[in-house]
Amino acid sequence: MHATHDEHTANAVPEAERGSAWRIFFIIAGTQCGLPGFVLSARILSALGLHDGIAAIIASALMTALLAAFTSWLGAATGMSLSLLSTRIFGPYGAVIVRTVIGVSLVGWFGATIGLLGSTAAPALSEQFHLYISPNLVSALAGIGIVIGTCMGARGLERIGQIVIPVVALGLIVGIARTWHALPAAALHGGTHALTFGGAVSAMIGSYVVGIIIQPDYSRFVRSSNAAVGAVVTALALAYPVIMIASGIPSLALGRPDLVSALVALGFGIPALLVLVLSAWIDASACLYSGGLALANLLQSRRLWPYVLGCGLIGGILELGGLTDAYVRFLLLLGIVLPPIAAILIVDTLIGLPANVGRPAAGRQHAAILAWICGGIAGGLSEFGMTSLTTIPTFDGLLVSACIMTVASLYARLTPSDPAI
Incomplete structure (x- = not known):
């Protein structure tokens, strides 16, 4: 789908334009390969220990998959995006509030994601290539590229997912292979107890609650509602816990805060940088796509790309203006609703x-x-x-x-x- 194509912001996706459920598998599984997930998995395993941490991750993934299966089915069965469904469910006035909340949240998380990318990638570039680039410049350049890619629509997200998944899988294999010898000692560590089991489960489900809500934005492009559910369950009940556990093990073994820093510590700086960029890319793209879709529907426009561009501009201004930290605190409060x-x-x-x-x-x-x-x-x-x-x-x-x-x-x-x- 191209920027000029109709992304069906104001109507259900016609049957003739729907396709395989693989497209949403790549989008959903790809978005699980982000730096926030790597940080969270490391935190859970560190707090609960290896065995309890793995149990918490699996329990969370199963519950997340169950919740997302319903919303994904709804999108595939109706062909409607979240924005269109919100009108049916909440009425015209309630839907305006829903779209605004979702749009504001996703624009903010886009800004936070490119900010995290800039602050993490700039030191890595300096260390690996002796390139001294300011974090803001890295964020700005990445943001421009992400906006351009997202204007391609859901097809663009699918393509990014197809690239991210094998790259991250390779990074996970390398990380586990190089730290396997340290696992017995790590398994004996009972954890810091900085999180309870219930707190870990809540954190994991809470980290993907927006993803659960916006499933219809992707599943509406799938021909079969049962196939859409199968893709979601495969991505969230199988791929998600594997990614979380496999990314947390090297971090736990080396005492690092996330997979990327663990790979750097193992001497794989360039692959770590690639994992970082691609994982942030798909996270930010998904935020832009659904945020732009919500605002396009709110303003009754059939064109998506101007709203993706606008969301990217606002998110970039928030980040480059140094407002992201304060805005994220607001987003965390907004996350309650x-x-x-x-x-x-x-x-x-x-x-x-x-x-x-x-x-x-x-x-x-x-x-x-x-x-x-x-x-x-x-x-x-x-x-x-x-x-x-x-x-x-x-x-x-x-x-x-x-x-x-x-x-x-x-x-x-x-x-x-x-x-x-």
Whole structure:
């Protein structure tokens, strides 16, 4: 798909333009190869120890795959993006808020990602090639390239994933092979206990909650909804934990904060730099694509590339202007209101089947907004230690919003209503 092609920002993807589920496998698995995931896996294994850390990663991946399977099915079954589905589920006014929240979040994470790339790559370039380039210049150049690539649409994301996955796989194999001898000693280390098991699970699911929500943006291009679910489960239940565990083992064995720094310590500076650039590239591209899609739909435009360009410009200004750190703190607070959206999408998938998927009955739009508000409040109360149902903010938000939406959806199915909504 080219910048000038219709990315179907305002309508469902026609059957004739849908294809294989492999495209979303490469996108989803590719986005798991990012530096934030490498840092998180190292943190989990360091905190819980090798055995408990692996158990936490596997449990988190299975739960993430289950949640994402529902939202992916919804996108493939309807051919609609998250932005279009949000209108059906939340109503026109609620959908504006959903799109704005998603767009603002993703633009911010794009800026944070290119900033992390610049601050990590600049010292590596200096050490490996004696090239002294400012982190801001690295971020700016990378950001320009990422914006250009993202303007190609979902096909561009697929192509990046096809490159990232084998490169990262090679880095993982090298890292494990060179640190295998240190694993017995690492396995005896009980962990720092800086994270609890539940905290590790929450951190992993929370790190991908936006990905769960935006699954329809990718799965709408898949011809078969069952194939879309299969691709998501393969990527998240199989590839995701393998990537996390394999990236965490060299970090644990060497006492390094992430896979990239572990590879540098092993003398593989150039491969480490390649892994860093490609992993940041696909992370940032995915943020730009869905952020641009949300804003294009919000402004009722059929062209995606101007909004990708605008999102990239805003994210770049935030980063180069030194505002990213403050903005990320805002994004972390904003993250409290995101899990309930995933729960509402999942309930709509389960209870709306088969005839009403994505099409709310009378009163369900108001119920969706109420469920979102209550879920956000529950997550906020848990986050700030005021009260909690599960001790995990992400789960509290999911649980409360899912319960409210379930009751409202069942009531709507049992109550005659005017279908013209």
